[in-house]
């Protein structure tokens with residue numbers, strides 16, 4: 001069983017040993033305010049989704065900072081008042097089955113490694129570029145957790161020491177330069193004094209300006225979009241080069257909204273990364289788009305029980 005616990009929704013799915021979904025459910029968390037209430041809802045969901053099948057384990061992907069060893073959510077981003085919640089114990093006691101808890105980026109990384117674009121690689125770095133930057137690392141076939149299971153916060157690596165302030169309290173974190181939010185913000189800044197079709201594209205779609213519109217404008221040869229994308233690609237590649245030097249992966253899997261830019265992103269990102277890595281690393285890794293979509297957290301959580 002995989003559970004993807006989000007700020008507004010919970011998804012649960014029952015998988016067979018081949019990783020196929022047999023049954024699934026989704027619900028809003030809006031009415032369940034306390035952690036106890038959310039846990040109660042998840043337990044009910046598991047009973048309902050399992051359809052009397054024997055469940056060998058429940059893998060849970062949680063946002064925020066998670067102590068995976070003890071299954072405790074230390075601080076749930078987007079889950080107010082979620083501090084030091086012993087999810088593994090509460091869920092395990094209520095269900096009488098084994099429960100594993102990982103943070104959502106690590107679950108996604110594991111999902112891509114076992115069932116997605118990381119399949120067949122031995123050493124994989126997974127990076128998701130969206131509102132922020134999430135990452136998970138698989139080394140020698142194992143999810144890298146670290147001493148406190150906090151490993152993989154690549155988005156908060158400091159790339160510009162006196163850069164803009166990040167929510168984490170530091171300045172110049174990677175996600176301030178290479179996330180979808182950063183792409184949007186640098187477009188907005190340039191649009192103040194330069195004409196661009198980015199605004200029109202966003203207005204036509206009825207959405208707020210986002211990285212998606214920047215890439216759409218880039219496809220139409222908008223010079224401002226080209227400038228924004230080129231800067232973003234440089235910073236994305238800079239972070240990838242750091243990860244390549246640190247982990248020596250054979251594959252880097254890119255997820256998140258920004259990865260949907262496809263041919264507008266990947267060739268440029270590969271070329272820029274090759275420029276930034278040291279010579280011996282050149283040609284030792286692939287950079288590929290993620291293979292799984294919205295279900296990646298669910299799949300990765302359930303795959304914690306993959307043998």
Ligand SMILES: [Zn+2]
Nearest residue numbers: 156166168173
């Ligand atoms: Zn930060």
